[in-house]
Amino acid sequence: MIRRFLLGAAIAVSALATQPLVAHAQEAAEPELLKGDWSFSGIFGTIDKASAQRGLQIYKEVCSNCHGLYEMSYRNIAALGYSDDQVKAFAAQYQVNDTNDDGAVIQRPAKPSDRFVRPFPNEKAARAANNGANPPDLALIVKSREGGVNYVYSILQGYKQAPADVKLADGQYYNIYFTAGGQKIGMPQPLTDGAVTFANGAPNDLKSEAHDVATFLAWAAEPEQDARKRLGVRVMLFLIVLTGALYYAKRKIWADLH
Numbered sequence: 001m002i003r004r005f006l007l008g009a010a011i012a013v014s015a016l017a018t019q020p021l022v023a024h025a026q027e028a029a030e031p032e033l034l035k036g037d038w039s040f041s042g043i044f045g046t047i048d049k050a051s052a053q054r055g056l057q058i059y060k061e062v063c064s065n066c067h068g069l070y071e072m073s074y075r076n077i078a079a080l081g082y083s084d085d086q087v088k089a090f091a092a093q094y095q096v097n098d099t100n101d102d103g104a105v106i107q108r109p110a111k112p113s114d115r116f117v118r119p120f121p122n123e124k125a126a127r128a129a130n131n132g133a134n135p136p137d138l139a140l141i142v143k144s145r146e147g148g149v150n151y152v153y154s155i156l157q158g159y160k161q162a163p164a165d166v167k168l169a170d171g172q173y174y175n176i177y178f179t180a181g182g183q184k185i186g187m188p189q190p191l192t193d194g195a196v197t198f199a200n201g202a203p204n205d206l207k208s209e210a211h212d213v214a215t216f217l218a219w220a221a222e223p224e225q226d227a228r229k230r231l232g233v234r235v236m237l238f239l240i241v242l243t244g245a246l247y248y249a250k251r252k253i254w255a256d257l258h
């Protein structure tokens with residue numbers, strides 16, 4: 001009787017003891033995200049504008065065929081170091097709907113105050129063009145996904161040959177970081193080595209491209225945050241100089257009084 005009880009207790013205890021181990025092993029199967037080296041991490045870190053400019057070029061040439069940047073207006077990119085004329089020229093490459101004086105719908109070149117044009121008029125059209133998958137808005141992607149900028153950086157580099165036991169439907173691809181979709185993603189690999197060429201010859205291997213476009217999207221998710229941090233750095237510098245000046249003045253005044 002007692003033997004049986006002890007045996008039962010031992011089994012129960014060992015079951016409890018091994019359970020967390022099993023759960024842990026399952027978690028470990030989820031790949032850890034790649035970690036980029038981000039200029040903007042830390043309280044004083046700000047966006048690397050040159051990298052974000054290359055990221056904008058990548059967005060424009062590749063991602064914007066499928067993904068919108070809904071809240072972003074063309075004039076917002078001035079914060080990345082473009083002049084007013086450059087912003088105007090960038091916007092003018094796109095056509096937007098407007099109405100003329102007679103109320104008829106016309107197309108005109110976009111102005112800096114216009115929102116970035118969307119690749120599809122609505123979600124149904126977006127899905128129809130993408131085998132049923134909906135390309136999400138990229139303006140908020142860095143803020144809305146766990147892992148943030150590292151998630152985007154990893155997804156872009158996460159395409160692999162599917163293991164033999166994974167069945168992919170038409171228009172599905174295997175991406176080890178797309179765990180929300182069981183590692184089956186409805187986006188064909190958008191970036192490869194040399195997918196985009198930069199005017200100044202900056203590196204355009206897959207890793208560098210992923211880094212640049214992720215930097216741009218991190219900025220796009222919170223443009224005000226970058227502006228605040230830049231102001232913060234200037235305020236700190238000002239306070240340091242002011243502290244030095246006050247200290248010097250104090251010494252001077254007290255030296256005269258003694």
Ligand code: HEC
Nearest residue numbers: 062063065066130133134135136152155185186187190213
């Ligand atoms: C040919 C169309 C197409 C292009 C080009 C494209 N994407 Fe996608 N993307 C999609 C679709 C469709 C999905 C949704 C996939 C799904 O839900 O299975 C997606 C999903 C994503 C996701 C994952 C979103 C999530 O839900 O977690 C990210 C990140 C992403 N795209 C970034 C980019 C970036 C950055 C570029 C440009 C370098 C790009 N995409 C280019 C079609 C595209």
